[in-house]
Amino acid sequence: xxxxxxxxxxxxxxxxxxxxFTEQLVKPNDEEWAEFTSCMYLKHIPKKGFFxxxxxxxxxxxxxxxxxxxxxxxxxGNEYSGNFSFxxxxxxxxxxxxxxxxxxxxxSALEPTDIIVFHYDDVQSLYNRSKLWERFGRLIAEHIFIxxxxxxxxxxxxxxxxxxxxxxxxxxxxxxxxPQHMIATYLGITPVHLSRIRRKVAGK
Amino acid sequence: xxxxxxxxxxxxxxxxxxxxFTEQLVKPNDEEWAEFTSCMYLKHIPKKGFFxxxxxxxxxxxxxxxxxxxxxxxxxGNEYSGNFSFxxxxxxxxxxxxxxxxxxxxxSALEPTDIIVFHYDDVQSLYNRSKLWERFGRLIAEHIFIxxxxxxxxxxxxxxxxxxxxxxxxxxxxxxxxPQHMIATYLGITPVHLSRIRRKVAGK
DNA sequence: ACATAACGATAACATTTGTTATGAAATGAA
DNA sequence: TTCATTTCATAACAAATGTTATCGTTATGT
Numbered sequence: 001x002x003x004x005x006x007x008x009x010x011x012x013x014x015x016x017x018x019x020x021f022t023e024q025l026v027k028p029n030d031e032e033w034a035e036f037t038s039c040m041y042l043k044h045i046p047k048k049g050f051f052x053x054x055x056x057x058x059x060x061x062x063x064x065x066x067x068x069x070x071x072x073x074x075x076x077g078n079e080y081s082g083n084f085s086f087x088x089x090x091x092x093x094x095x096x097x098x099x100x101x102x103x104x105x106x107x108s109a110l111e112p113t114d115i116i117v118f119h120y121d122d123v124q125s126l127y128n129r130s131k132l133w134e135r136f137g138r139l140i141a142e143h144i145f146i147x148x149x150x151x152x153x154x155x156x157x158x159x160x161x162x163x164x165x166x167x168x169x170x171x172x173x174x175x176x177x178x179p180q181h182m183i184a185t186y187l188g189i190t191p192v193h194l195s196r197i198r199r200k201v202a203g204k
Numbered sequence: 205x206x207x208x209x210x211x212x213x214x215x216x217x218x219x220x221x222x223x224x225f226t227e228q229l230v231k232p233n234d235e236e237w238a239e240f241t242s243c244m245y246l247k248h249i250p251k252k253g254f255f256x257x258x259x260x261x262x263x264x265x266x267x268x269x270x271x272x273x274x275x276x277x278x279x280x281g282n283e284y285s286g287n288f289s290f291x292x293x294x295x296x297x298x299x300x301x302x303x304x305x306x307x308x309x310x311x312s313a314l315e316p317t318d319i320i321v322f323h324y325d326d327v328q329s330l331y332n333r334s335k336l337w338e339r340f341g342r343l344i345a346e347h348i349f350i351x352x353x354x355x356x357x358x359x360x361x362x363x364x365x366x367x368x369x370x371x372x373x374x375x376x377x378x379x380x381x382x383p384q385h386m387i388a389t390y391l392g393i394t395p396v397h398l399s400r401i402r403r404k405v406a407g408k
Numbered sequence: 409a410c411a412t413a414a415c416g417a418t419a420a421c422a423t424t425t426g427t428t429a430t431g432a433a434a435t436g437a438a
Numbered sequence: 439t440t441c442a443t444t445t446c447a448t449a450a451c452a453a454a455t456g457t458t459a460t461c462g463t464t465a466t467g468t
Contacts, residue, residue, distance in 0.1 A: 149352050189426090191446080
């Protein structure tokens with residue numbers, strides 16, 4: 001009864017979203033897919049609700065089928081955004097999940113959000129039982145590594161203006177669905193500075 | 205004859221370094237270890253020599269047994285450091301290695317450096333043949349993900365002064381073996397600014 | 409040993425970015 | 439609707455950081 005609050009199962013539509021995502025990386029047969037689905041739980045997070053709060057250990061990985069989440073760090077009463085996730089992406093503090101140490105960050109919903117949740121023990125069990133899911137785990141880790149590596153290099157090598165222009169091109173959902181002051185702290189700058197950049201960029 | 209320039213085999217001492225590193229993650233039996241060692245090549249890079257140049261695809265992963273490497277990005281005739289690696293660590297543009305696209309970065313040796321090299325096809329073949337090496341690949345990807353994720357969050361959430369203090373505590377080798385102007389660009393600041401931070405920190 | 413280059417501290421000044429405050433428009437709740 | 443809240447732009451000023459140059463020291467190569 002460990003996961004009693006999450007024992008609602010995902011809908012066929014939600015399952016299909018995850019299946020399409022998964023098949024970009026591996027091709028599970030029916031048995032393997034059954035193993036996978038057998039450890040899913042559905043979780044709904046209302047707007048302003050939390051997936052994880054700073055200080056807690058992140059014990060699960062979530063696949064977002066609807067909504068938007070951000071993770072942020074609190075310092076001196078201010079919130080600094082680390083990243084944003086939307087439908088068809090994962091939400092987790094994978095560092096905390098893997099190391100089983102308390103997270104430094106909170107994850108909250110910016111919109112009503114539906115998540116398919118996998119718990120730590122079930123994930124490890126999939127890895128142990130199956131070469132296919134072991135490979136899936138590797139490919140996922142490689143993908144998120146590439147993503148965060150590019151983001152890190154952009155922070156060091158690119159000006160905030162260039163980062164903002166990249167955001168417009170590569171992640172338009174952020175511009176459309178996230179308030180500007182949150183985007184500013186995501187870029188490591190103040191809302192005032194971002195507003196100045198926008199004015200400068202608009203005049204071109 | 206594909207790797208003809210690298211067909212020197214590693215010494216017993218170098219093999220032992222890699223074995224110790226590997227066994228922190230997986231426990232290969234003799235047969236598995238033999239598979240692993242059968243695709244190693246030794247490469248020596250003299251000081252100021254290159255492991256990879258911007259524009260080339262990174263076709264290998266290297267384990268450093270001696271020396272120091274940095275990767276950097278060139279812009280407007282200046283060099284901006286991305287990271288540094290020393291003995292008992294890997295050197296690679298894993299993004300370029302995995303995606304098979306040209307690297308944006310160059311990797312050069314700051315000291316005479318010895319590397320045990322694994323080529324792309326051999327690595328993929330290990331993953332296909334063996335569940336143990338597939339797992340090793342996952343664990344490596346998870347580790348470097350955590351590393352770069354923490355670095356990225358530090359860039360967004362911490363002041364340069366705090367990052368410098370963390371460097372002293374967590375990566376003293378960088379302070380001891382890397383020139384200050386390279387450390388500065390690694391922190392995303394100018395050498396002058398880093399010098400000012402050092403003076404401020406010293407006066408405490 | 410010598411000449412040269414690389415390194416690091418510092419100063420003076422320029423530029424960028426942050427801080428605080430204000431107001432107007434958009435959004436959300438009762 | 440009405441009222442409060444959030445969001446964003448902007449201005450004035452302060453603080454942080456970058457730029458350029460100089461100087462003495464320390465490595466490096468021949």
